[in-house]
Amino acid sequence: MKRKMLAARLDLADKISMISARRGTLYDYVNDVLEQAIRAEDLGLTLRDVLDDRWMIKTARDAGFTVIPEKIMYDLTESAYKRVGKEKMTGLWYETGQWYGRYYEDLKKFETSVRRYFWDVSEFRISLEGKDTVLTCLSSKFSATYTELFGKFLEGALNALGYSLSQGEVSKGIINLRFVKSLDK
Amino acid sequence: MSEPDSRKHKLIRAPSDLVSKLSQNASRQGKTLYSYVSEIFEQATRAYEMKRSLKEILDNYEILEIPKEAGTIYTPRDVLDYLIQKTYGENGGEMVQLWYQTGKWYGMYLKERFEKPLEIFLRLLQEGRWDLNEVTMNRDKGKVEFRCVSAFIPQERTLLLQNFIEGAMHSLGYMTREKNCFKGIIRLKFSQ
Numbered sequence A: 001m002k003r004k005m006l007a008a009r010l011d012l013a014d015k016i017s018m019i020s021a022r023r024g025t026l027y028d029y030v031n032d033v034l035e036q037a038i039r040a041e042d043l044g045l046t047l048r049d050v051l052d053d054r055w056m057i058k059t060a061r062d063a064g065f066t067v068i069p070e071k072i073m074y075d076l077t078e079s080a081y082k083r084v085g086k087e088k089m090t091g092l093w094y095e096t097g098q099w100y101g102r103y104y105e106d107l108k109k110f111e112t113s114v115r116r117y118f119w120d121v122s123e124f125r126i127s128l129e130g131k132d133t134v135l136t137c138l139s140s141k142f143s144a145t146y147t148e149l150f151g152k153f154l155e156g157a158l159n160a161l162g163y164s165l166s167q168g169e170v171s172k173g174i175i176n177l178r179f180v181k182s183l184d185k
Numbered sequence B: 001m002s003e004p005d006s007r008k009h010k011l012i013r014a015p016s017d018l019v020s021k022l023s024q025n026a027s028r029q030g031k032t033l034y035s036y037v038s039e040i041f042e043q044a045t046r047a048y049e050m051k052r053s054l055k056e057i058l059d060n061y062e063i064l065e066i067p068k069e070a071g072t073i074y075t076p077r078d079v080l081d082y083l084i085q086k087t088y089g090e091n092g093g094e095m096v097q098l099w100y101q102t103g104k105w106y107g108m109y110l111k112e113r114f115e116k117p118l119e120i121f122l123r124l125l126q127e128g129r130w131d132l133n134e135v136t137m138n139r140d141k142g143k144v145e146f147r148c149v150s151a152f153i154p155q156e157r158t159l160l161l162q163n164f165i166e167g168a169m170h171s172l173g174y175m176t177r178e179k180n181c182f183k184g185i186i187r188l189k190f191s192q
Helices: A010-021 A026-042 A047-062 A070-084 A086-104 A107-117 A144-160 B016-028 B033-049 B054-059 B077-113 B117-126 B155-171
Strands: A003-009 A065-069 A123-129 A132-138 A163-171 A174-181 B009-015 B072-076 B134-140 B143-149 B175-182 B185-191
Touching: A003 A010, A003 B016, A003 B033, A010 A026, A010 B009, A010 B033, A026 A047, A026 B009, A026 B016, A026 B033, A026 B054, A047 A065, A047 A107, A047 B033, A047 B054, A065 A070, A065 B077, A070 A086, A070 A144, A070 B072, A070 B077, A086 A107, A086 A144, A086 B077, A107 A123, A107 A144, A132 A144, A144 A163, A144 A174, B009 B016, B016 B033, B033 B054, B072 B077, B077 B117, B077 B155, B117 B134, B117 B155, B143 B155, B155 B175, B155 B185
Parallel strands: none
Antiparallel strands: A003 B009, A065 B072, A123 A132, A132 A174, A163 A174, B134 B143, B143 B185, B175 B185
16 A cells, blocks of 8 residues: 655654554554544544544543433432422532532633533523623423522532622522622632 | 644654545645644544544444433432432332333334444443443344443442333343342343
8 A cells, every 4th residue: 555654743743653552553543543534524523523522421420420311310309309308409409519619610611511511401691790690591391399409509609619699580490690709709 | 833843743654545635635624734634633642531542432423412312411420329319218119110211212212213223322321421431232143231330320320220221122122131230230131
């Protein structure tokens, strides 16, 4: 088979050499990588798009998310709510939200992750209105109980990020929370 | 990205037909071959960091949207396990049924959508969203054996997930022959 020389950035070429050393020859590895890049193009994609989507699975897992059929999750929530009561359940979701607030450490990152992972949320936005930070979350799938708990989750996250709740409206499928930046943060 | 500086690049040998195809793709996108190849190598190293090959990632691309389309959602793992722990004692039987029935629906969905639903189901379990570290499937004629291992899943969730898999497999036309379940480890044998 005819061969040609390809110029590649030194640092990347070194990395590729290092990876290939664990898998076979450099030539075979480069061949495979280039074939996959062409395959992606033929599908109308770029490798970056494909990898970005795949990366999401890893970041979700690292952040402690797991998938579950939505019906099971909603049913479980209703049963547990009846069993352990409002106080414990809201406490659990609030604390979990606090954990995520600390985990992401940044309001924008938290907002992005909610949009990315919570597919059952149809609209989610955090905006500034004067000195207030306003959070809106809509989902036609949420029950009244699930909305209340998810609202607590969001409140917990924003509290951990240095925002205090000043006003809130929560009703089935609709969460509207208004926050002010805490003075000590 | 600018053209290569001879001190900062390396020459790598590649099949000539692939290089020609890459050149065409690069020029179609208004990029130099050098920058185009650098992008490809960047993504290859990213894939390596994910402990996957590019081929494997591309093979699985078509199934990335399935969990969303099939009505699964992301939830915090700790919340899920707390909810299961608090309800399982009293509602265990009902929960097992619910997971089984949901699995059945999932299996039917895959059967309707894909030519090879069993392979797709296996890849979905393997891709990492179900908290499973290792999923293997052995097929021998009409027999299928599943082995799933997880470091994260408590006993109750393991049992429920086992029922979910069983439900899906029943929809795919398999009958359970044997099942074993222990915290984080599922072994299931089916026959057609």
